[in-house]
Amino acid sequence: MKDTFTETVLEVRGLTTTISGKRGEFTAVENVDLTLKRGETLGLVGESGSGKSLTGLSLLRLVPKPAARIAAGSVVLDGIDLMSLTEDQMRQVRGRKISMILQDPQTSLNPSFTVGSQIAEALALHTDTPRKSLRDKAIEMLRRVRVAAPEHRVDAYPHQMSGGMRQRAVGAVAISCAPDVIIADEPTTSLDVTVQAQYIRLLQELQRESGMGIIFITHDFGIVAKVCHRLAVMYAGQIVETGPVAQIFDQPLHPYTRALLSSVPKLHGQIGRLPSIEGTPPPLWDRPRGCKFSPRCPLADHRCRNEEPPTVDSPAPDGSEHWARCWKPEAI
């Protein structure tokens, strides 16, 4: 995809989230920097437990309580630093300017209320839609996300819908207020391939209309190749590489990214889920010194195992940002 995007809608700097538990307090999201432009889709990939969902939740200041705490960082959305807002102000921003499609659609719809009333609630909270139009607007949103017979489904409870339909209903709640930014956390994992494709086309269509920025959390490089403009690779709570998708696919800098991509059969054909790499990521409460990937990295030496790696820049030919945190970036 060759689109160029100019206006920054979301700028994240130094975002750090800690978790407290039996093992004391440990860092689960560390010093995350992300930039998202209007109309752009940023893929966030990484193995299970690397901190992708927690990063998304931190952006909305919705980290699981009481275990998690945002310890540092700034999240500037359309010129407003979300970290400086009161909880009341933050409630106004959520849904209206930034919303998240949660990883588990079961938990993001309330089982005790109809789907229509949950869309209506989001609209009532965040838009000027007159009360008497809420139901019609909810039906319209369901129609937008291609739920069949929306006039009937508007009165359905979540358990009366199929998984795919529920996922689209979650999407309807998230987009109902046309936010500037949507974080879609594995929104298609529970869907079959055809419905996945439909759902992704739908998000893209909405994005073209409204210019929203999307952060797409996924394990699936096929989806990354199809829908994402830029990619951020997460490992053990850190972003280890970020850059334009095409550039990263062609010239990954970080050995972890390279390892992820090397097991992907064909970049432009069938691409599967993230393959497994030898070894397992460290538990976040017991991360190694130096580079967090060093115990699994074929290139690691003494320095990698002991010193925090620097950020190495290798801008794309068009000048766009591409960097990795590594002592031995491969493609430079």
Ligand SMILES: Nc1ncnc2c1ncn2[C@@H]1O[C@H](COP(=O)(O)OP(=O)(O)OP(=O)(O)O)[C@@H](O)[C@H]1O
């Ligand atoms: N509510 C919670 N209480 C305690 N620890 C948590 C909680 N939520 C997440 N964590 C921890 O934070 C870390 C990051 O979790 P997160 O859900 O962000 O991973 P992820 O990258 O989204 O993984 P997946 O690909 O499996 O969805 C994990 O080690 C997890 O154990």
Ligand SMILES: [Mg+2]
């Ligand atoms: Mg997750």
